[in-house]
Amino acid sequence: MTVENLKKILAAGEGIGIEFKESKDSLPENVFESVCAFLNRVGGDLLLGVKNSGKVIGIDSEKIDKIKTDLVNLSNNPNKLDPPFMIFPEEFTVGGKKIIYVRVPQSSQVHKSGRFIFDRNEDGDFKVTSSAAISRLYQRKSAWFTENKIYPFLRFTDFNEYVFRKVRNLIQSHRPDHPWLTISNEEMLRSAGLFRRDFETGKEGYTLAAAILFAKDDVLQQIVPAY
Template sequence: MNGEGISTEFKQARSSLPGNVFETVCAFLNRIGGDLVLGVKNDARVVGVDPDRISQISKDLVNLSNNPNKLDPPFMLFPEEFIIEGKKIIYIRVPQSSQVHKSCNFIFDRNEEGDFKVRTSEAISRLYQRKSAYFTENKIYPYLEFSDFNARVFTKVRNLIQSHRPDHPWLTISDVEMLKSAGLYKKDFETGKQGYTLAAALLFAKDEVLRQIVPAYKTDALLRREDLDHYDDRREIRTNLIDAYDELMQFIRAHLPDKFYLEGDIRVDLREKIFREVIANILIHREFTNAFPARLIIYRDRLITENANNPVGSGPIDPDNFNPHPKNPAIVKFFQQLGRAEELGSGIRNIRTYLPLYTKKSKFELLEQDNFKTILHFDLKHVTETSVKTSVKTSVKIIDLLLQDRMITIPEIAQKLDKTTRTIELALAKLKKEGRVKRIGPDKGGYWKVV
């Protein structure tokens, strides 16, 4: 195990959380993120965490990370337990945040020597300026009101969170409180301006409101297999990021074949596994104030995505040796709560792992430049073509309806899709057999869960 540094911190935590743990969390959030390991001494010697206390320590860390007295604004942490040298340790990946955080009313920053308090007004001002300049998702719109948000999207978000993490604390608070907890309502302590942010608008605003805030924002999805000069199919998407994700996934399902893979006893949908990462990347890791539209183009032998970018380097990215940098940490964090984005770096590794299983002839390229580009090369002859069938299209629509309303009934689905109830029953039976949906509870009073 390597030693401590600007992005690595070890702490002993035999039976309880260290008293200064949130100073380090705060410093990581304010600087470039980092890895926090509990159960290891400063010299990298593993001493472990008491096995009888490790669950409670992890629970305390999660609960306190949502407590503004410990961390303001709150930031949800997700500790993981590992065994090293026969001893249990707790690992927490803390990302770089788009906000300035405090712990016990003090702002902390970090250098190679460790955490330190930011005391002078000049240093605090520089930190706010650095965050604001780089993360444009933080721009405050004082006249953006809660009534400008789409109520249906809040219902959809809660259903997604329920399916992903039934015990998530956001499920017990109001929509307004959820926006604040997610860092989507901010106050600029230099100007006194406060309100909902650009990130809040991108996630929840009504379409007509979003067009006023970011007029150039759109995502083009194109199919170019026969007509290479124009397109065989096109979808222009100008809606919020939550719905845009679903529309792009529908486009993928309509034009790329499905394939399943047994990973142990678990049936993995390779198309979903690969392309959900691709789509999440072009939606949440883009520079929204740039007029360049995001693009997803499907050819016979490759898929290309492009999105406006604030580059931190230039040229090809090596998936085996790279340091991920969040472009919009608040939006990324929100997508992670929905189960629609992995931890930074994990998504790229998933694509690299599963693409060769999806198609034998595969190649994966990432290019860091002003317009970030992803290229997936494939040979669709080696993929079982089932996705273009009507039954799959019906299944896609059913899943979309379940995500919007987990309490929806079979007759209601049949009415919305203009199908017979028997057709919907058969489609749901197939989805349950494939492990894509579950019925929780009885027919009356239960609900649907999308896996």
């Protein structure tokens, strides 16, 4: 992301893929509703330190580091985002004022914030409460993504320890206080949603995504010969 691209986002205004929040000196209480909605829909751009109108008001320079830390830590808290999803806030200066930018991708999973599923439309975030709407959301995810396929006989010993070290080094370089750095590799996979249970069939295990990201070469070739 560049400042010039940020200015284009600001000029475009809020919509299904863009959300502004003021966040002058603290993290907005509803920020993870927007993160959740973006994950469940098609992803989006989240800017903190900006009014709904697109006017940049900035974030207190003494508070911005804490806000970024809170964003990262709480994205790993299932009470705020379930399943957790790691996000990487970036700090920029626009018109002499500091703002935070977060690119939230589309997720292959259905996420909740608090006890509710959120989705997104042109007017912003909304709760998904009806059984039919929730079912459609799960069906849409299943149709778009295959990486959640569970391999019940894929074991932790099938993963490459070197890849875990690379991932930890990457996290350390971006966020040295990230909670994933304090847990085991197995716990990290579960936290990332790479170990799942199918509540319809009872089948549980590591997913295709886990295999693609972490499996040893010989294991991956057996699962996905094209790789």
